[in-house]
Amino acid sequence: MKVGVTAKIIYDPEIEPVLNNGILCYEKSKRVIDPIDEANIAAIVKFKETYPSMIITVICLSKESDSNLLKHILGMGVDEIMFIKTINYDDSIIDGLTRAKVLKRLIVTEKYDLVITGKSSSDNNSGFVGPALATFLGWCQLYYVCELVDKSVDQLIVRCKLRNRIMTFVAKLPCVLVCEFDKSERCVSMFDLIRAKNKKIKVKFMNKLNLIYNSCVSVVNYVGPNKVRKKKALNDVNSLMTTLFS
C-alpha cells in the first residue's frame, strides 16, 4: 500500500510575527514542519511498525531553502520524500486550492492508495486542502481521524473523534484522511538521521507542472489592536465579587 502524507513547512508558530511597515516580518523566525503534520507523520510511521509492507511518502510543497528540514522528516522513519519546489513563487501566497490541485496531479501520477492530510495548518488554519483533494480525486474522505486501527488489502479501519463522540469506520481504499493525531513523544535521534541517509528525496518543480496561476483572493495583514486593560488591584475576594456580580 502506498501512503502519501502531506507536510507543510511554516514559520515557527511559537514566535509571534511582527509587522514592519505593514509587512509581516519573519526575519527572526525559523522554519519548522507544521506540528500537526509532524504528528501525522509520526502516527503513520508507528502504524507501519504493524504493517511493514506500507510505503510512506511525505509530499512537501515548499521553497528550496526548506530542503534542510527534509532530512528530519526522513529521520522520522518515512520511506521517501516528494519535494515540490516553488521556484519563482512565494510559498505563503500559494493557497489551499492551488496546493490541492498540485497534490492531485502527483497523487494520480504516483498512484497512492491512501492520502493523509492535517486538519489545518498551524499558520493560516484554513483546513481546506484535505477536503478539496478528496473532491479532485473523487475519493471518499474521513475527517477528525484520531487513530489508525487496522488495515486489510482494500480497506482501512480508522477511529474519528468528533467532540463527545468516537466513531470507528471502515473506509474503502483509496481514500483521503483528514487527521488530528496526538503529538508524538518520540524524538528523532542522530541514529535515525544516519539510518535515513540513503533514503530518497524526489524533487519536482512546481513551475513545470503546466499550471498557470491567477490570483483568487487578496490578503492584507495587520496586527489587531490589543484591548486596553484596567490593571486595577483589588484588596480582597469580597471586593472582587462585588465588582463583578453585585
Next chain:
Amino acid sequence: MIKNSLIILEAKNNKFSSDDQKLINFISKSSEKISILTVNCNYACAKTLKKVNKIYLLATKIPINIVRNNCTFALLVAGLILDYDLVVADVDSCYHNVICRAAAAVNRYVISNVYNILDDNIFVRTIHAGKINQHVGFECGKPWLISVKLSLIFNPDEGLTTTKQDKDHKCNGKLNSNVETKDQNVGIGVCNNIDGKDKRTNDSKDSLTDNNKTVREGVIQHEVIVSDVGVQESGGVNINSVGLEVKSCEIKSKNIDGKKINKDIKPIEAISDVKYLIINFPIRKQIQLLSYSKIEVDPELPELSKADIVIAGGRSFGTEENFKTWLRPLAIKLGAAIGATRGAVELGCAPAELQIGSAGLIISPKLYIAFGISGSDHHMAGVKNAKTIIAINIDKDATIMSMADYYLTMDMFDVISGMTKWLDDKKMTNINCLIQNLDKNQFQSDEQEVKISTN
C-alpha cells in the same frame, strides 16, 4: 451588500442552538436574503429560526451522519451554492469540511475563521493563532464561501462592529495596498474530476488551465416539484453526477405565525413569507460505521469555546486531582467552563482539550479568571479577546497582572474558597442572574471609561 446567502446548520436533537441563530444574525447584517440548509431538522424545528427567507429541509429515513455521508452531502451543497452569492458554515463544525469539499467542486476557495465582514467583499479573519488579523477579499466571481469563527464574534446583535483600524484598511471596497497585499495564486475554471466526471464553472477570470481536462456542463442540474401549491417551479436541486435523484418540495407559508404584520415597521425577524423546500436525501453506505461511543463529558459544565465565564488554572495546581477538586465546584456555581495552560496540560493536571492558547483553544468569554497563571505569550494569545480578565496570583510581578482588568495578589486556594463562600452567602444560585449582573457591571464600567476619556 450581498444579495443571497446560504447557511448550513445542523439541529441537535431536533433543536437549534443559540450559536446557530448567532450565525444567522451575523450574516443577516451583510446579506439581503438568507437561506438555510438544515440537517436533521423537521418543519417545527426549522420554524424556530429567525431572519430567514428560505429553508431547505432534508427528508431522510434516519438521521444523517455527516462524517459518514460527507461525499453525497458535499455534492448536494455544490449543486445549491451556484444559486447563491455567499455560502457559510461554522468553522468549528463538520460543515466546514463539507463546504471545502463543495467549494473545490465548483473551483472555489473557502476563507476560514471569518469573524467580521466589512463591505461587500472584505472578510476579516485571524491567522497565527489570533496574533495577526487579515482582510481577505475574493478576486473571483460569486459564489464565495466562508466559514465563520463564532467565538470571535463579540456582540452580533449590535451588528458588525467596524473599528477605526478596520476602516483605515478599507479602500473603496478593495484591499488597501499600502500594507502587505498578497495575490494568492489560484486558478478559476479548472476542471475538477468528481467520481470520474469533469465539471467546471464559467468565469471570466478562468485562467488556471489544465490541458488534460475538458469542460462539461450539466453535471449539477436543478429540478423542483412544488408540492403543496401544486405548481412546478425551478429552484431545487437534482444532482445526477453520482446518480442521486433529489426531488424538492416547496411549502409556501404566507404567514407562519398567523399574525398580521405591519410592513412599515416589520423587523427583520418577522419574515412572513418563508419558503420551505424539502429535499429527499438518500443515505448511502459509502463508509461503513463499525462502532459508535460517547466520550464522557461533565454535563454540569458548559463547553469551553462557548462559555460566558471561564476559570483556568496553571501548573501550580500540581496534580489532576487538585485541579479538579478546587476548580470544579466553583465552575459549577459560576456556570463556568474550566480551562488550563499548556504547562498544566503537560504536567497532566488537565486534558489537552482544555488547553487555552495559541496551540490550544482561542476563547472570547465575557469573564476570564486565571488562577495561578503567570501569563505567557502563548496563553494570553488565547484569551486576549476576553471582555474582562481577572488575574489571581501570589506573585505580584507575574506578567498576567499587567494584562488583566483586575488582579488580586493572594493565594489562589484562599481566593477559590472565598469566592465559593461569597456565592453561598449571597445565595447566588441562578447562573443567568449572575451573567446578567456581570453584563450590567461591564456595561457600567465601559460607560465610566468613555466618560473619563471624553473629559
